[in-house]
Amino acid sequence: MLMMKVFVRRSPHARRKRWSNIVSKMLVLVLTVVFLFGTGLDPIDANKAGGSRLQSWMEHMGDTRDAKDLLDKQFHLSEQESAPIPTRSITNEFANPAIAVKESVPSSSKVVYLTFDDGPSKHTADVLDILKREKVKATFFVLGKQVKENPELLKRIDAEGHAIGNHSYNHAYKKLYSDFRNFWQQIRDTGQAIKEVVGYEPRLVRAPGGTYLNFDKQYFELLSQAGYIVHDWHVDSGDSKRANVPKSEIMKSIRAGARLPHTVVLMHDSAGHGETVKALPDIINFYRDKGYTFEIMTSDLEPVQFKVATRKRWERKAVSQAWIDQHVKAVDVRGEKQPERQGEQRPEKRPEKQPQKHFDNQKESSMRFKATTEVGMLNLQPGQYKRIQQNTYIPARILTTHLDGEIIINDHSSPIELHFKQGTITVNRTTGDAVWQVGKNERERLTWKGIEESGVLWIPLRPVLDTITIPLLKHEFIPLELGKIDA
Numbered sequence: 001m002l003m004m005k006v007f008v009r010r011s012p013h014a015r016r017k018r019w020s021n022i023v024s025k026m027l028v029l030v031l032t033v034v035f036l037f038g039t040g041l042d043p044i045d046a047n048k049a050g051g052s053r054l055q056s057w058m059e060h061m062g063d064t065r066d067a068k069d070l071l072d073k074q075f076h077l078s079e080q081e082s083a084p085i086p087t088r089s090i091t092n093e094f095a096n097p098a099i100a101v102k103e104s105v106p107s108s109s110k111v112v113y114l115t116f117d118d119g120p121s122k123h124t125a126d127v128l129d130i131l132k133r134e135k136v137k138a139t140f141f142v143l144g145k146q147v148k149e150n151p152e153l154l155k156r157i158d159a160e161g162h163a164i165g166n167h168s169y170n171h172a173y174k175k176l177y178s179d180f181r182n183f184w185q186q187i188r189d190t191g192q193a194i195k196e197v198v199g200y201e202p203r204l205v206r207a208p209g210g211t212y213l214n215f216d217k218q219y220f221e222l223l224s225q226a227g228y229i230v231h232d233w234h235v236d237s238g239d240s241k242r243a244n245v246p247k248s249e250i251m252k253s254i255r256a257g258a259r260l261p262h263t264v265v266l267m268h269d270s271a272g273h274g275e276t277v278k279a280l281p282d283i284i285n286f287y288r289d290k291g292y293t294f295e296i297m298t299s300d301l302e303p304v305q306f307k308v309a310t311r312k313r314w315e316r317k318a319v320s321q322a323w324i325d326q327h328v329k330a331v332d333v334r335g336e337k338q339p340e341r342q343g344e345q346r347p348e349k350r351p352e353k354q355p356q357k358h359f360d361n362q363k364e365s366s367m368r369f370k371a372t373t374e375v376g377m378l379n380l381q382p383g384q385y386k387r388i389q390q391n392t393y394i395p396a397r398i399l400t401t402h403l404d405g406e407i408i409i410n411d412h413s414s415p416i417e418l419h420f421k422q423g424t425i426t427v428n429r430t431t432g433d434a435v436w437q438v439g440k441n442e443r444e445r446l447t448w449k450g451i452e453e454s455g456v457l458w459i460p461l462r463p464v465l466d467t468i469t470i471p472l473l474k475h476e477f478i479p480l481e482l483g484k485i486d487a
């Protein structure tokens with residue numbers, strides 16, 4: 001109807017233009033449907049197929065009513081010609097194949113992070129045996145309750161060089177998401193329980209059921225303020241859709257999952273996941289065949305986070321500033337010394353300490369990078385950021401400007417000084433070594449190096465923000481436009 005109205009008022013030329021516009025829009029829509037749901041299905045079947053996949057995903061999150069709604073949203077999105085795919089959204093699962101990295105990306109840069117949630121349990125020893133045999137490292141997001149029951153298994157996880165993350169104390173959604181204060185208490189209690197066993201509190205946190213529809217902005221912000229790093233996932237193995245999902249179905253989900261340069265895979269090692277244990281050797285082989293190496297998640301890895309839902313699943317009030325001042329302000333887990341894994345024997349090549357000048361240009365050239373700190377938003381175009389291993393480097397000048405700081409370059413031989421309200425970072429121009437200084441005496445050698453290239457000093461965003469204690473509240477890579485994505 002609207003279209004007809006438009007036609008009446010337009011010249012033949014404009015009409016042709018309008019038609020080509022519509023045709024290109026439809027092309028984008030069709031391509032999107034193909035990207036999102038695989039090949040050859042007609043839209044109605046694709047809709048059904050996508051719906052059931054989404055349904056399974058939602059079932060894992062305990063909400064079967066949401067799938068249709070989300071799917072509608074997804075189609076709505078694809079109708080907009082240049083709508084960016086929100087990289088932090090739940091639709092990620094489906095959008096990812098569209099931005100999946102091609103097999104031509106050098107194998108050495110492809111990393112998969114295997115993660116196991118809800119343990120440690122009776123299956124954890126079997127998982128650890130397989131990982132040891134395959135010489136693969138993984139990350140375990142543990143429950144405080146399970147740690148209390150199986151401290152020796154947590155010790156073993158740590159001793160064998162795997163990473164540990166915090167997955168709340170008892171996983172009870174209603175408790176955790178009806179009030180942030182409950183979530184906070186469970187994270188603190190679990191952190192303590194872990195610390196009692198392995199001697200440190202991990203910064204990594206995974207929300208039970210994932211953050212989508214569960215977290216709001218305040219959950220993200222307060223956890224980030226205290227130095228916790230929240231991670232969702234890219235690929236759901238589907239092992240938790242219902243009880244005893246068979247190995248064949250788990251493998252199907254893995255094969256259908258996104259394969260990004262850095263891919264985070266969700267699995268479970270809690271009771272009732274014997275099939276996950278059976279599937280694990282095949283999962284490892286699958287990623288190995290695709291040229292992936294296996295690494296543990298560390299605190300300098302860019303977190304995978306679903307976007308904050310506009311819709312509400314939980315009724316709750318925001319916590320008060322007084323409560324924040326009393327509870328959150330007192331905590332900073334950034335100071336927790338995380339275990340040094342560098343020296344461990346590793347099956348695959350470890351990245352050298354000095355960042356290689358290998359930039360993942362293929363992905364960068366088609367993505368914008370958006371980062372939000374408490375000061376505001378940084379919106380970087382391709383060329384204004386570089387992905388080096390697991391970090392996003394940006395020009396020092398952009399960050400000092402953003403934080404109202406100052407960059408001072410005296411001459412070629414003196415270090416570059418980055419002045420912030422909180423202190424000063426100096427970067428040696430020959431070695432790239434960085435030193436943090438607060439006041440006159442307090443000096444700290446930083447673990448990252450700056451890279452000077454054609455007169456621009458590049459620094460890694462997250463570690464630098466960590467140093468000057470400014471939380472990185474949110475970050476995302478956004479495809480420039482849907483139409484540009486290469487099938």
Ligand SMILES: [Zn+2]
Nearest residue numbers: 117118208209
């Ligand atoms: Zn869980």
